[in-house]
Amino acid sequence: MAKRLTAFAFGVALMGLTACGLSDEPNVPLENFSAKEIYDRGEFELSRNRADDAARYFGEVERLYPYSSWAKRALIMQAFAYHQDRDYPASRSSAQRYLDFYPADEDAAYAQYLLALSYYDQIDEVGRDQGLTFQALQALRTVIERYPDSEYAKTSILKFDLAFDHLAGKEMEIGRYYLKKKHYGAAINRFRAVVEDFQTTSHTPEALHRLVEAYLALGLDAEAQTAGAILGHNYQSTVWYEDSFALLRGRGLEATSLGDNWLSAIYRQMIRGEWL
Numbered sequence: 001m002a003k004r005l006t007a008f009a010f011g012v013a014l015m016g017l018t019a020c021g022l023s024d025e026p027n028v029p030l031e032n033f034s035a036k037e038i039y040d041r042g043e044f045e046l047s048r049n050r051a052d053d054a055a056r057y058f059g060e061v062e063r064l065y066p067y068s069s070w071a072k073r074a075l076i077m078q079a080f081a082y083h084q085d086r087d088y089p090a091s092r093s094s095a096q097r098y099l100d101f102y103p104a105d106e107d108a109a110y111a112q113y114l115l116a117l118s119y120y121d122q123i124d125e126v127g128r129d130q131g132l133t134f135q136a137l138q139a140l141r142t143v144i145e146r147y148p149d150s151e152y153a154k155t156s157i158l159k160f161d162l163a164f165d166h167l168a169g170k171e172m173e174i175g176r177y178y179l180k181k182k183h184y185g186a187a188i189n190r191f192r193a194v195v196e197d198f199q200t201t202s203h204t205p206e207a208l209h210r211l212v213e214a215y216l217a218l219g220l221d222a223e224a225q226t227a228g229a230i231l232g233h234n235y236q237s238t239v240w241y242e243d244s245f246a247l248l249r250g251r252g253l254e255a256t257s258l259g260d261n262w263l264s265a266i267y268r269q270m271i272r273g274e275w276l
Contacts, residue, residue: 030060030064031064035061035064035068035070035071035074036070038057038061038064039057039058039061039073039074039077041057042055042056042074042077042078045057045081046077046081046084051081051082051084051085052081052085052087054077054081054084055078055081055087055090058075058077059078061074072098072101075094075097075098075101076094076095076098076107076110076111076114078094079091079092079094079095079098079111079114079115083114083117083118083121086121088119088121091114091115091117091118092114092115095111095112095115095118096111096115098111099111099112099115109143109146109150109151109152110152112139112142112143112146112147112152113152113156116136116140116142119133119139120136120159120163123166130166130167130170133163133166133167134167136159137160137163137164137167140156140157140159140163141160143156144156144157144160164198164201165198165201165202165203167198168194168198168202168207169203171190171191171194171198171203171207172190172191172203172206172207172210174190175187175188175189175190175191175207175210176210178190179210179213179214184217187210188214188215191207191208191211191214192207192211195207195208195211195266196262204234204235205231205234205235205238205240205241206240208228208231208244209227209240209241209243211223211224212224212227212231212247212248213247215227216247216248216251221251221258222258222261222264223259223261223263224248224253225253225255225256225258226257226258226259226261226267227263228244228245228248228253228254228255229255229267230257230263230266230270232245232255233267233270234270
């Protein structure tokens with residue numbers, strides 16, 4: 001499917017479109033044309049960037065010739081056309097219908113990937129509804145687990161990691177807001193979520209630094225020092241460690257694990273490998 005779409009995206013040669021009569025006789029009912037002729041018109045509309053019209057023609061193939069092989073091809077192309085038109089709910093609906101009708105077909109992996117993209121392509125901004133991010137993660141995971149040998153699995157893994165990063169970014173955004181307002185307890189809860197639940201994301205070094213800031217503001221030196229120790233071990237080359245080190249040194253403190261708290265438990269797990 002991907003090869004067909006790639007070839008199409010770069011200008012597939014649509015043979016005999018004018019001859020089919022769809023473009024020349026707009027008043028002739030579509031029922032007068034074959035499934036292939038209507039399908040070809042859908043591809044023609046896609047070729048001139050009229051994805052909404054293309055989706056309509058592909059839908060007509062499915063309506064008029066529901067049991068034909070063209071109907072199956074038209075359904076996956078309709079999902080693609082709707083996605084090109086950024087009509088994500090409609091794209092998702094078509095992709096899901098394809099999966100319901102043809103779960104074992106060779107293009108089922110692509111249908112699942114399109115379904116995932118219908119969520120993923122709406123989460124480019126970290127401040128958007130995070131419900132979409134969770135749905136994208138679920139759909140991408142399905143591609144990865146159900147179709148591990150497909151050409152879409154690797155791309156889905158990359159997008160999964162980016163979507164996961166978005167969730168961590170949202171936690172950081174809220175945590176920074178609370179920190180600025182000096183609501184330290186609420187800020188700590190957000191930064192802790194990043195460290196515990198989103199440890200592999202790009203936001204972890206900053207989350208640790210913000211924990212140093214918040215704990216120092218509350219006078220909880222042991223927690224601040226332990227957060228600094230984790231930073232120093234895993235992210236010593238980052239600006240966040242430099243800033244935390246300066247803050248701790250300014251208080252006459254060292255970046256070292258102290259006390260018995262949630263951060264010291266993470267320190268033991270990450271640094272010493274003690275999974276207690």
